[in-house]
Amino acid sequence: MQVATPIVKDLVFVGGGHTHAIVLRKFGMNPLPGVRLTLITNLVDTPYSGMLPCHISGLYDFDESHIDLRPLSRFANCQLLMDRAVAIDVANQQVICAHHPPVAFDVLSIDTGSTPATVAVPGAQEYAIPAKPVPDLLKAWAGFLEEVQHSAPGPISFAVVGGGVGGVELTLNMQMRLWHLLDELGRSRDDLTIHLFHRGEEIANGRNRSTRKLLHRRFVERGVQLHLQESVCAIEPVGDDQRRVRCESGLVVECDRVFWVTNASSPGWIQGSGLATDDDGFLLVKDTLQSCSHPHVFAAGDVATMQNHPRPKAGVFAVRQGPPLFHNLQAYLKREPLQPFAPQKQYLNIIDTGDGSAIASRGPFTFESKLMRAWKNRIDRKFMSLFSAFPDMGAESPSRGQPEIAAAPAPSMYCAGCGSKVGSDVLRRALARLAISPTSLKKGGNNLTVGSQTDHVLVGLASPDDAAVVRVPPGKLMVHTVDFFNALVDDPFVFGQIVVKHCLNDLYAMGAEPQTVLAIATLPHATTDKQTETLFHLLSGVQKALMATQTPLVGGHTTEGEQLALGLACNGLVEESALLPKGGMQPGEALILTQPLGTGTLFAADMQKKAKGRWIENAIAHMIQPSATAMQVFRQHGVTACTDVTGFGLLGHLLEMVEAAQVAVSLELTNLPLLEGAMNTLQQGLVSSLQPQNLQAARALANAAAYAQRPDYPILFDPQTAGGLLATVPSDRATDCVAQLRDRGYPAATRIGTVQPFRAAQPPITIEAW
Structure with missing residues (x-):
């Protein structure tokens, strides 16, 4: 079977400055097969310095004056890691992040801009x-x-x-x-x-x-x-x-x-990196934009000083460095000659005065006019359009015919005779980086044994074998669930956390406490080093999410495939009297949803590069929030039934509860909590591929025709990933329950309806809206 070129090199970008924005767009136009791109930035919206003053004055809105790095990263096929770099380990070729595991690189490019200078003035x-x-x-x-x-x-x-x-x-x-x-x-x-x-x-x-x-x-x-x-x-x-x-x-x-507004300085972590710097602590680079001390490290923008061509820290120079940086990064990866770059000595400088006019200067000459402001506006808008209007790079991509990068033998053909298994070396090395040291791995296999050893795990971390063995306490029921899906985000660390939240929700919805987890992961084709890096980040995300519940990952399996995927088989325990089946709700009870809706439409838009980065980052924050505390709150308020809202959408899962309990529901459409941006993408007609099937649940609506044209109606059918819990509690306890949920970290928790008596021969769900 012919597969995509395996990953053999990692090019990591630290910072989403102007130069890197240009470079990423050019990589989208001219990708290098075999090179994995990763952008590490703590800002998904990077301000464009040329328009920032007029954003302050109110002439430009936020989106007009900021580069959204998420659709740009999508276009460039670049992993986007939302985090802050805190150090560079040059010796081990790793970027140390505030919240992610260390990120390995073969080639590194830095464009973080400057930071506020340390202010010694008291106060x-x-x-x-x-x-x-x-x-x-x-x-x-x-x-x-x-x-x-x-x-x-x-x-x-x-x-x-x-x-x-x-x-x-x-x-x-x-x-x-x-x-x-x-x-x-x-x-x-x-x-x-x-x-x-x-x-x-x-x-x-x-x-x-x-x-x-x-x-x-x-x-x-x-x-x-x-x-x-x-x-x-x-x-x-x-x-x-x-x-x-x-x-x-x-x-x-x-x-x-x-x-x-005084002079800024370089990031503090630059000084401790071992990279060459100038007297002010900025990275010192050659004419090729390579570090003067480490040729596999590049830097541009305000964070860098060109050794032979020092220039003021100005956006115009950062923009001009984009094309030469792109050329030299590609040339370095392809082992071709690099080209020197010399910035211009004189340049046009335009100062916005805020009143529709601008002062332009070049050399000894100065001009002021409204025409200069209009010209600058045209230049700035043309530049910003580069990062919102992307060409179609389908089958006719300019990358066709590009030479592939090869650092080690990597087959372009993969057989299925081994079951597409990943080699044991990848597993051993990934587990070692996680500080997990199983005494052995199954010979010739690739079983995973990760997590906290607990008394109920008899065969697991301490003594891996063909299968895990777990003790079930007497008098307990065991609840089983499994789910598996392809990565919907390109950050393996975050994806691992999303999958844990999504899969454990089934246990919480049944009233169970998680006991053990098994994993199956599909890793993209790559060299051993690159697969190890991917698996390490994926399992780090899984481990982080499981630590909050003290649930061990006791085993698993890994395979190779076209794209990253992860599934979990989860087991939980519950007293029979505490089991929460869907059919437990009673008339008069309140229906409460813990999390806003909209992941389906937002990620459909994200795939088409039409979702704003801040919408996706906000959605992810909800998608990785554990549901354990929410279930504790529901327990304290007499929960009678529960489910989690996932692929069938709110209406589909609510219908399952209604049919199981033989009741009806009045659903408050205007009270539904929505993720930021979800209404915007729905109005553009951007919906998940599962949405048409979910529309079949409309048969359960008594008054669908009256509301089908409302802009918020489609959200009822929007499939969710790692969605919230939907539960019923007695009506007299609903207000306190919602208040406590919000106080415990679920700010969107909302009462969305009321359980009604069963109505024979009538659709069971009625929409209410004001």
Whole structure:
């Protein structure tokens, strides 16, 4: 059987900056067979510096001014790991992450941008708002705007510390946004006072003289109070809401907010990496954008300094580094000559003034006009369109004919005579990295033995054999369930956690406590090293999710295939009197759902690169949240019946409960909790392939015709992965039950209906909506 080229090399990107965004798009256009791409970033929406000031002013919305890395990663066939790099182990070629297991690389590229410089000024860290990280700045700015909007008329003031180009542009655009808000509120613009503190004699140092003079004139005309040649020595609180700025000269200014826009620095973990750096701690790179000390490490953007061509930390240089970085990464992987890159010495710099005009400078020349702003808008929108309008890269992909990467013999043909088994070496090495050391593995086989050894496991971790042996306590019932599915996310560590949540939900829905788990995993074709890496991350995710329940993974099996897949066979124990069959609900009881709906439509959209990254990350946060605590809460409130909402959708699983109990239900459609973005994707007609089959459950609706055209109607049939629990409790305890669920970490928990008496010859479910 012909299969895809096996994975033989790992190219890992740390950071989702402008340069990496361009490189990923180019890899999507020109992939390298045999190379696995991985992007590690803690921001799924990376701000585009060219549009950020005008996002502050309100000209651009969030999506217009941010690059969504999830659809871009989909296009590039790149694994997206949402995490923060905290170290680079160059010797062992691993990226150390805050929450993921170490990520191995053959080639590494770093584009994390800069970070806020360590502020030694007393009070600045506590009472000032730094310009980076940008998400924190935007959150603080939104809070300030909301405070102004809801405050009583009166004076408003803020200060900006730092009069470089960044501070100047931020000040002008913040002023314009607040002026517009005051206009909307019917208040005077004179209510606003702005202070700019700068150590230098002139603002916008680094720009030509005419630009500095023009900006100074604009600041004076717009009433910004300039405090030049002033060094801020302290930021102090004044009551609950005010700040006091103290300068070395003795100047003291009080204001509502202080924004800190001084020079940034390199990430702290760079200094301890062993990679060559400049005097300021930024990565030092050659003309090829390779590290001066480690040729298999590349760097670009603000985090890097070109040894022979130092340039200011500006977005224009990061963008220009995209094509040469892409070329040299591919050339290095293909063992071809790399090409040097020399950035331009002069470049066009455009400063948005927030009022529809812009100041452009190049060399000694300066221009200001609305046409310049319009031109910049056209340039920025064209650039951003690269990351939202992707070409169809189907059978005619430019990658056809590309040379494959080969570091070790890897067959392109795989037989099924071995049952597509993964070799025992992969298992042994993956288990060793998990700090699991079974005394032996079945000779010639590949049984997994991972997890916490417990008294009821007789044959498992301590003494692996042909099968696990588990003691069942007397008087207990054993509950069995199994499920298996292909990876719906490209992060094996997260996928492992999703599968555990999904599979254990069946046990919780029956009232059982998990006892043991068996796994079967399908690993993509790859070299031994690469399969070990994949299995290690997959089992790390499984292990993390199982640790919360103290449930051991006692065995399993691994196979090879076209794509990553995982299944779990789970066993649980329950007292017969505590068993929760679907048919236990009674008329008058309340129906409660613990988790929002929408994974089916969202991941259908994700496959088509039409889901926003923040929607998927929010969905994943719900999909990996264990249900054990939710069942504890239901128990405390007299739960009578329960199921989990998965592939059949809410209506399909509710119908199973209704038919088993021979009751009816009034379902509150408008009360259904929905995942962020689910309504948007449903309205685009983006639904799961299982949705048409689930629509058959509409036969159970007494008034489907009255609601079938509502935009929220399709969510009833949306299939869920790792969905929530659906349970009934006595109505007089429902309010307290929902409140406790939300307090215990299920913020979307909602009462969605009421059980009614059975109605003969009528569909059992009635929609209610207001």
